[in-house]
Amino acid sequence: MAVADSSGPTVVVDDLHVVYRVYGAGGDKGTAATALMRVMKRQRRPSVREVHAIRGVSFVVNHGDAIGIIGRNGSGKSTLLQAVAGLLPPEQGCVYTSGQAALLGVNAALLDDLTGERNVVLGCLAMGMSPQQVKDRYQSIVDFSGVGNFIDYPMRTYSTGMAQRLRFSIASAKSHEILMIDEALATGDANFRAKSHEKIMELRGEAGTVFLVAHNLAEIEASCNRVIWLEKGKIMMQGYDVPAVVDAYLEATGGEPRKRDKVEDHHSA
């Protein structure tokens, strides 16, 4: 964790290419007979396809940055975050980080069958906390998540929003140098959004780095000081002037222009 000075970079992405395989992507009729024919003819499974999701992305992120990542569906936003977190190995190029990045994805539950309480404890232990630390922080995690009595219920009984709140609380219990949020706040209610917005600001204050993927552009403008616009796995545009990039994005994709004066109301509520 030795960092030369707090103004240096925390994440360096150097000409990153990511290719992943998708199984079951259509193809044959899906019967045993067609599968047998395929094996006999020594064909590759047509349902396995390679997707070149990130095609040469480079950027440098500094301490205290909150990066918003925008782009249309399928432009590679989630893949980029997974690669930064080290969950998808790069095909070419490299991602350098100052520490382990925590990724909050769209999947809601950790261990579905277990109660919220067990999930909190296991999640914290998995992040490398000691049992004593977990005990100390347990109550504050539960309070922050605001799931209340549901903490004793299995997580499969949670609503999507509740599960994401709990996950966010677990992941933010430990101070990560790099926190990445992939649409994980999308289903939270207004109160939770305000709380998580505070948490993001706090992290930035501690010179941590935050990545935020959201289709809610108000969220991006309120939380981020820099934005990257991805298109077809490449950077279309990026910069510290968040409204300018967002406007260009909206213009290119045919969205309504944003009305800025509403942004402040949204989060001060």
Place this chain on the structure above:
Amino acid sequence: MRERAGDQQGGPGTLTDDLTPPEAVRDDLPDEPLAELAARYQLRPSAARPGVFAYAGQLWARRHFIIGFATARNVAMYTEARLGQLWQVLTPLLNAAVYYLIFGIILDTSRGIPHFLDFLITGIFVFNFTQRAFITTSRVIPDSLPLIRALPFPRGCLPIGYVLIELEQLAMSMVVLTVIVLATGEPLTWYWLLAIPALLIQAVFNIGMGLFLARLGAGADDFSQLMPFLVRTWMYCSGVMYSISTVSFDRKHPTVGFLLQVNPAAVFIDLVRDAILATQRDGWPGSKPYNAALCKLYDLNGAHLENSAYCHGTVTMNELWLLGAGWAIVAIVVGYVFFWQAETKYGRG
């Protein structure tokens, strides 16, 4: 990734629109090569794998997580059942009942084995430990994808945790076994304590194999579909419901008999049987020629005159202990290294 499914449908805001990103945006990048910049600030590649020994240290640091994971999974396994944790005892009991009905009563494979019920149930419980560990660990990575994609931790925790779950189940089975064995008149002796090291060696073996199988099962699903058949074949080869030494090919094809006796499952089963069952222990005291004369009386023109336990294996007890330890060491070293090699790839799905 799921977002891509919508691409083919077109519609507003999808990739069918022609927006062409520029070749590269370099306006914010420093002039020096990025790799050098990263090195200057001591940044490390995010998809890097720890060293082979450092990884063991990481696993040790997560020991509380491994145990917590195993316990929680064990509890969750029966939450949907009305009888709850009672199934931990009922499952081995029912298992024992089914096998006794088929192999003990209907097929009568006892062939002069004294205390056949004890012999059979010991074999089933010991084999079941390895069987369940193999089948569950071959699915552990696909089963835990949400957890893997959510939190960074050494992935080896998962297969190890699954084996510990089965170890806990085994402990329950051993309690059941103790009751049955004592009820059928086996004496309680100090030898019983030998079952503990034998089962621990088996647990090490299972963890090693579990790591190995977890990596194989992480790729294509075909492997975990095949696994139950492989394990069942293995069970029929390992003398669970019969004594390998009494089967005729042991005398006609000594090499095959020898190979069956030194296979890990048979080794662990024999070690535990020898510890718990006095009749097995007495019949298997030394090396090859010891009870040959008595064994000959066993299969006289198809009539079973003598105690078949006199037909002991060609491998001595001491050799069995060495074999068991050897299998465990080979499994843990190979399995650990094999799993570690793919550490960064398990989230790919």
